[in-house]
Amino acid sequence: MGKKKQTIVVRIEISTLLGTNGRINNKKVDRLAMVITNLHNSGKHVLVVSSGAIVLGSEKLKLPQIPNEQIDMQATAAVGQAELIRCYQRHFDEYNQIIAQVLLTSDIIDYPKRVENTRNTFNTLLDMSIIPIINENDPVSTSDIEYDDNYPLALIVANIAQADFIVIKMETNGKYLIVPGNNHKAIVVDDETELQERIDSYCQVLVPGDITGDIRFPSSIGEIVFNN
Amino acid sequence: MDYREILKNKQRIVVKIGTSSLSYPNGRMNFHSIEKLAYVLSAVRRQGIQVILVTSGAIGVGAGRLGLTRRPNELAKKQALAAVGQAELMKIYQRFFEEYNQIIAQVLLTKDVVSITSRNQHAKSTLLKLLEMDIIPIINENDTIATYEIEFGDNDTLSAIVASVVNADLLVMLSDIDGLYNADPRTEESAEIIHSVLKITPELEKLASGAGSSFSTGGMITKISAAKICLKCGIDCLITNGSDPAILFDVLAGKEVGTHFVANTENIAHHV
Numbered sequence: 001m002g003k004k005k006q007t008i009v010v011r012i013e014i015s016t017l018l019g020t021n022g023r024i025n026n027k028k029v030d031r032l033a034m035v036i037t038n039l040h041n042s043g044k045h046v047l048v049v050s051s052g053a054i055v056l057g058s059e060k061l062k063l064p065q066i067p068n069e070q071i072d073m074q075a076t077a078a079v080g081q082a083e084l085i086r087c088y089q090r091h092f093d094e095y096n097q098i099i100a101q102v103l104l105t106s107d108i109i110d111y112p113k114r115v116e117n118t119r120n121t122f123n124t125l126l127d128m129s130i131i132p133i134i135n136e137n138d139p140v141s142t143s144d145i146e147y148d149d150n151y152p153l154a155l156i157v158a159n160i161a162q163a164d165f166i167v168i169k170m171e172t173n174g175k176y177l178i179v180p181g182n183n184h185k186a187i188v189v190d191d192e193t194e195l196q197e198r199i200d201s202y203c204q205v206l207v208p209g210d211i212t213g214d215i216r217f218p219s220s221i222g223e224i225v226f227n228n
Numbered sequence: 229m230d231y232r233e234i235l236k237n238k239q240r241i242v243v244k245i246g247t248s249s250l251s252y253p254n255g256r257m258n259f260h261s262i263e264k265l266a267y268v269l270s271a272v273r274r275q276g277i278q279v280i281l282v283t284s285g286a287i288g289v290g291a292g293r294l295g296l297t298r299r300p301n302e303l304a305k306k307q308a309l310a311a312v313g314q315a316e317l318m319k320i321y322q323r324f325f326e327e328y329n330q331i332i333a334q335v336l337l338t339k340d341v342v343s344i345t346s347r348n349q350h351a352k353s354t355l356l357k358l359l360e361m362d363i364i365p366i367i368n369e370n371d372t373i374a375t376y377e378i379e380f381g382d383n384d385t386l387s388a389i390v391a392s393v394v395n396a397d398l399l400v401m402l403s404d405i406d407g408l409y410n411a412d413p414r415t416e417e418s419a420e421i422i423h424s425v426l427k428i429t430p431e432l433e434k435l436a437s438g439a440g441s442s443f444s445t446g447g448m449i450t451k452i453s454a455a456k457i458c459l460k461c462g463i464d465c466l467i468t469n470g471s472d473p474a475i476l477f478d479v480l481a482g483k484e485v486g487t488h489f490v491a492n493t494e495n496i497a498h499h500v
Binding site: 140 | 290294305322331335337346347351354366373
C-alpha cells in the first residue's frame with residue numbers, strides 16, 4: 001500500500017449544533033466548519049457524516065415539533081436536506097472550503113457496484129481537496145428512519161472510504177471521541193485544539209505501513225472501548 | 229380530434245429540464261432561465277396543479293464552482309462534480325423559489341426505484357406526501373451511487389420513471405429542441421414539427437435516431453424512450469423547447485407547441 005493520506009470520518013449529530021431554543025446555532029456550525037476545515041488543511045482527508053435534515057426541514061416548514069410518523073419524517077427530510085447542505089455551505093464558504101453533498105442509504109453495502117461508485121466519488125472529491133458531507137438519504141430509505149443516530153452510516157462511510165479514524169462529536173458534553181480502527185482504544189478529548197493534537201500524534205504512530213487493507217471499526221457505539 | 233384539449237385539465241405534472249435550458253452554451257449558469265422556471269412552476273402550483281421538477285445541471289454547476297472551463301470526461305470526476313454541483317444547484321433553486329414563497333424539497337433517486345418494490349413504495353409515498361403539502365420536489369439522479377443518467381440519459385429516462393411512480397398525468401420535457409421533426413431541420417428546409425404522436429412506430433424511432441439528431445446530451449433517442457414509458461403507463465408526454473420556461477403556460481393552455489405524445493387512455497398497460 002502506497003502513502004495514503006490519513007482519512008478521518010467526522011460524525012456530527014445535529015443536536016450538537018442546536019441552541020437552547022432547539023434551532024440551529026450558527027455560531028456552533030461556524031466553529032465546526034472551522035475545525036473540520038483545519039483538520040483538512042493539516043493534510044488529512046476528511047469526510048463528514050451529518051444528521052439534521054429532519055430538524056432543518058421542521059424549521060423550514062415551521063412545524064411545532066419534529067414529526068414522528070415515518071412518512072412525515074421522510075417528507076420533512078426531503079425539505080431539510082437542501083436546507084442542511086445550504087447551511088453547511090454557507091459556513092464552509094467562510095473558510096474557503098468547497099464541500100459536496102452525498103446521500104446514501106445504509107443498504108448500499110448490498111450493492112458492490114454502488115460501493116465502488118461511491119468510493120470512486122469519495123476518492124476523487126478528496127483528491128480535489130473537497131470535503132464530502134454525507135447524509136442518510138431518508139426520503140428513499142427503506143429502513144426506519146432513526147432520528148439522529150447516524151453512527152451506522154458513519155461506519156459504512158468509514159469502510160467505503162477506508163478511513164483510519166472516526167471522530168464523533170458527542171451530544172452529551174460536546175467533547176470529541178476519537179475512535180481509531182483495528183481495536184486501538186478510543187479516547188475522549190475536551191476541545192478542538194486537543195483533537196487536532198491527538199490526531200496528529202496518532203497519525204505518527206499509525207504509520208501507513210501499519211495499516212494493511214481493511215480497517216475494522218466497532219460495529220456500534222456501545223462496542224467502543226475507551227482508553228480513559 | 230384536438231388532442232391538445234386533454235392538456236388543459238392536468239392535475240399532476242412532471243417537468244424535466246435539461247442542462248441546455250439551465251446554462252449558456254459556454255457552460256455558465258443561466259440565472260435568468262432558472263428564475264423564470266421558478267416563477268412558472270410556482271405559478272402553476274398555485275393554480276392547484278401538483279408539480280415535480282426533474283433537473284439536470286449539477287455537473288455544470290459543479291464545474292463552475294471549481295472554476296473548471298470544461299466538463300471532464302472521466303466518470304469519477306463527473307460524479308465528484310455532480311456532488312459539488314448538486315449542493316450548489318439546490319441552493320440556487322432555493323433562492324429563486326423563495327422569491328415566490330414556494331417550498332421545495334430535494335430527492336435524489338436511482339433508476340431502480342421502479343424495480344425494487346420497497347424502495348418504490350418509500351419514494352412514492354414521500355413524493356406524494358410532499359405534493360400533498362404543496363411542496364415542489366426537485367429530483368435528480370443520485371450520481372454518487374449510480375451513473376446511468378450521467379452516461380446516457382441526461383435524466384430523460386428518470387423523468388419518465390418518476391412520472392410513472394407518482395401516476396402523473398403529464399410529463400413535459402424541456403430541452404433545446406422545439407420538438408420531433410419529420411426530417412432533419414438543419415439540412416431539410418421543409419422539415420416540420422410533428423405536433424401529435426399517437427403511436428411510437430419503428431419509422432418514428434428511426435427519425436429520432438437519424439444522423440444529426442442528437443442535439444443535447446440526452447438526444448432525441450432517450451426522449452423517445454421516455455415517451456414510450458409514459459405511453460405505456462397512460463401518461464401524456466410532451467417535448468418542447470425550454471429556452472423560455474413560460475412555454476409551460478402554453479402547454480397547459482392546450483396551445484400547439486412541441487411534440488405531444490398522446491396517451492391512449494383506453495389501452496393502458498397496467499403499470500407499477
